[in-house]
Amino acid sequence: xxxxxxxxxxxxxxxxxxxxxxxxxxxxxxxxxxxxxxxxxxxxxxxxxxxxxxxxxxxxxxxxxxxxxxxxxxxxxxxxxxxxxxxxxxxxxxxxxxxxxxxxxxxxxxxxx
Amino acid sequence: xxxxxxxxxxxxxxxxxxxxxxxxxxxxxxxxxxxxxxxxxxxxxxxxxxxxxxxxxxxxxxxxxxxxxxxxxxxxxxxxxxxxxxxxxxxxxxxxxxxxxxxxxxxxxxxxx
Numbered sequence: 001x002x003x004x005x006x007x008x009x010x011x012x013x014x015x016x017x018x019x020x021x022x023x024x025x026x027x028x029x030x031x032x033x034x035x036x037x038x039x040x041x042x043x044x045x046x047x048x049x050x051x052x053x054x055x056x057x058x059x060x061x062x063x064x065x066x067x068x069x070x071x072x073x074x075x076x077x078x079x080x081x082x083x084x085x086x087x088x089x090x091x092x093x094x095x096x097x098x099x100x101x102x103x104x105x106x107x108x109x110x111x112x113x
Numbered sequence: 114x115x116x117x118x119x120x121x122x123x124x125x126x127x128x129x130x131x132x133x134x135x136x137x138x139x140x141x142x143x144x145x146x147x148x149x150x151x152x153x154x155x156x157x158x159x160x161x162x163x164x165x166x167x168x169x170x171x172x173x174x175x176x177x178x179x180x181x182x183x184x185x186x187x188x189x190x191x192x193x194x195x196x197x198x199x200x201x202x203x204x205x206x207x208x209x210x211x212x213x214x215x216x217x218x219x220x221x222x223x224x225x226x
Contacts, residue, residue: 032213044156044203044217051212090155094213098144100158100169101205101215 002027002093006104014112015083021076021107023091032094033074034101035065039087047089050074061085086111115139117218119204125224126194134189134221138206144168145187146215147179148203156203162187194225 003026013019025031032051036044048059055067065076074091088108092101118137126132138145144163148156158171162181173179176194181187191198201222205215 034214036217041201041222043219044205046214046216049212049214094215097211097213098161098163098168098207099213100146100161100171101148101156101213102158103155105155 002031002095002102004091004093004102004104006089006091006107008107009105010108010110012110012112013081016080019076019078019081019085019109021089021091021109023074023076023104025072025074025091025093027072027093027095029095030067030069032097032099033065033067034092034094035059035063035074035076036090036092036103037061037087038090038106044090047076081109081111083111083113085109117204117206117216119202119218119221121221122219123222123224125226127226128194128196130194130225132191132194132223134191134202134204134223136187136189136204136206136218138185138187138204139208139216142206142208142216143185144207145181145185146205146207147173147187147189148205148217150201150203150220152200159189191223196225199223199225 005024035047091104146161147159150156159173161169179189201220205217
């Protein structure tokens with residue numbers, strides 16, 4: 001079965017600093033990979049996705065992620081963080097075009113001014 | 114753009130009562146997923162439907178049942194509610210893009226007293 005690991009439970013960065021959130025997955029083939037963001041008590045908003053093609057994908061809000069097959073990773077990056085980016089970030093994996101998503105445990109991002 | 118609609122947004126029930134959560138997918142989306150997110154937890158897959166048929170089942174208690182109707186909306190029925198059922202329940206939908214891109218609704222927050 002597939003699994004997702006987000007090693008960082010909580011990250012604090014200063015506004016304007018760069019950000020990288022780590023995500024590692026376990027699956028025999030290339031899965032469908034996603035990053036979602038969740039503000040407190042809110043729904044899950046899709047930031048970006050990867051399923052094939054260019055391994056560097058661009059998303060909304062200035063986020064990007066890079067798929068590295070050799071490392072089974074799909075890390076999320078942003079060059080300059082804004083205070084409004086403070087939220088919980090979930091990495092998720094699906095194994096087919098219509099399968100359930102398996103989520104990581106999430107990384108809580110705190111942004112200091 | 115139209116999003117996934119969930120109702121009600123908040124629900125308070127007593128132990129042993131029943132609850133019905135409704136989900137209206139994005140127009141022309143034929144697959145619906147239900148997830149449960151406990152406090153401080155990642156979303157856990159419950160059940161999914163494709164073209165009104167159950168397509169996958171996760172760790173859904175026997176006290177819960179769900180179905181998808183001819184207009185593609187879905188309902189999650191929960192009986193004999195327990196304190197541990199208090200959670201945020203998300204519905205997600207996806208269409209035929211082949212990319213497993215699941216769009217999430219705002220969730221229903223269920224509180225069992």
